[in-house]
Amino acid sequence: MKVSGNQIIERLKDKRLKVTPQRIAVLEALYTLDSHPSVEKIIEYIKKTYPNIAIGTVYKVLDVLVENQLIHRVKTEKDIMRYDGKLENHHHLYCSESDRIEDFIDEDLDDMLNEYFIKKGIAGFEIEEIKLHIKGKFKDMQ
Amino acid sequence: MKVSGNQIIERLKDKRLKVTPQRIAVLEALYTLDSHPSVEKIIEYIKKTYPNIAIGTVYKVLDVLVENQLIHRVKTEKDIMRYDGKLENHHHLYCSESDRIEDFIDEDLDDMLNEYFIKKGIAGFEIEEIKLHIKGKFKDMQ
DNA sequence: TCTTTAATGAGAATTATTCTCTTTTAAATA
DNA sequence: TATTTAAAAGAGAATAATTCTCATTAAAGA
Missing domain, CATH: 3.30.1490 (Dna Ligase; domain 1)
Known part of the structure; x- marks a missing residue:
């Protein structure tokens, strides 16, 4: 899933969301990571380039992105939430x-x-x- | 979903599971409660006739029943687990x-x-x- | 009835997630 | 560009669903 930095910014602006480094980082992680990462994996990825991000912020950003339908929640039979950045029907x-x-x-x-x-x-x-x-x-x- | 006490016992025996009052109570709850109850609802129901059941036991019984395919786990986008006693494909x-x-x-x-x-x-x-x-x-x- | 093995009870521990409150920042406006 | 302000982020405490531990009890086969 190749999505450029500009595309990420566009997607946020289209939804009238403030463009913050944290939001960009979360979307970037979702578009880069293999598939359907957990919050833990997302945080792990982001911390490589952004070591000080607050965990609560990642949760909040994910909520906002789900509300605005930029990503989806995915649940399996295990009990942690996972996320999906793919927008097309699948x-x-x-x-x-x-x-x-x-x-x-x-x-x-x-x-x-x-x-x-x-x-x-x-x-x-x-x-x-x-x-x-x-x-x-x-x-x-x- | 009408399932008699004898049927419940048969289902447990078929899977070579020990027939305990707690296991019967959990299955009974699942077969009686409307649909797809949370663990909380299951416990609430069981406590009416069995006030001393341990919460950990309910969780363990549910795990065993899922492992043995007597019930299914169901997940929604909210974050608690729910259960389903229906065995036919649906x-x-x-x-x-x-x-x-x-x-x-x-x-x-x-x-x-x-x-x-x-x-x-x-x-x-x-x-x-x-x-x-x-x-x-x-x-x-x- | 006795024995053995597995299940239960009780409550502590864990951990994903949420909440609170202060500080910071994006972006609209002057 | 500087100012303003509402929204977002940070830090860490709080919550709550679930799991774990270990002593006790009970199911079921001998």
């Missing part, structure tokens, strides 16, 4: 043994699901977003 | 405003998804289970 592959999460993008699948639910609907419920959570095992033991 | 409807979760069962949908993934597969990943997480709003404000 699903998740998850292996509970390794707690590894990978993104899964499949437009054909999305089309099929949209068509299905437009036709069928769900009584008493207004659908906003459909995400698949696909559990299983990764074949390469990365 | 999806979740979720409203983030109210943090309410409802089950969604649709065999046609499951058939369609199974067919799709049997045909297509996912490179490097062995699928074990597919769950939809459908976000939106409940129309009745229950």
Whole structure:
């Protein structure tokens, strides 16, 4: 996920958020780190270039970014929160043994699901977003 | 979800688990409580008939039941764990405003998804289970 | 009934997350 | 550019869900 510094600033400005080094650092971490890092991993990464950042600030920044839909929260069966900087619609592959999460993008699948639910609907419920959570095992033991 | 006391005992025995009053009480709570209760709700319910149960015991029992696949963990974007006693394949409807979760069962949908993934597969990943997480709003404000 | 092994109870410990309050800073305005 | 001000960050205490420890109890097989 390559996102330049200017793009990060643009994204913050688009949401009318103050552009602070801390916010940039958190987004930068999310765009750089492999995938779906925990707060701990995010802090670890940021501290390399910004050793004095306060942990509470990272939590607060993450909250603000989620509220403004610049990132998403992701939860697995383990009990810490993880974050996802990918904005396009995607699903998740998850292996509970390794707690590894990978993104899964499949437009054909999305089309099929949209068509299905437009036709069928769900009584008493207004659908906003459909995400698949696909559990299983990764074949390469990365 | 009507599950009798005998059925509960059978389910524990099938998994070669010792049948203890605490385990029965936790399963009983899960089968009785509306849907997807938190540990707090489970404890609250059990304490009515079993005021001295230890909180740590409830957590441990829940772990054992999850390990043995008698129940499932469910996570939302809020940060406490919730549990689900339903064993049949089902999806979740979720409203983030109210943090309410409802089950969604649709065999046609499951058939369609199974067919799709049997045909297509996912490179490097062995699928074990597919769950939809459908976000939106409940129309009745229950 | 006896024995063994596993489960429970009680409460301390841990730890992710939130909160409070003071200081600092981004950015709008003069 | 300097000033102003509302919002953000820093520091660390507080909270609360969950886990851990270890002594006690109980389930279930012999």
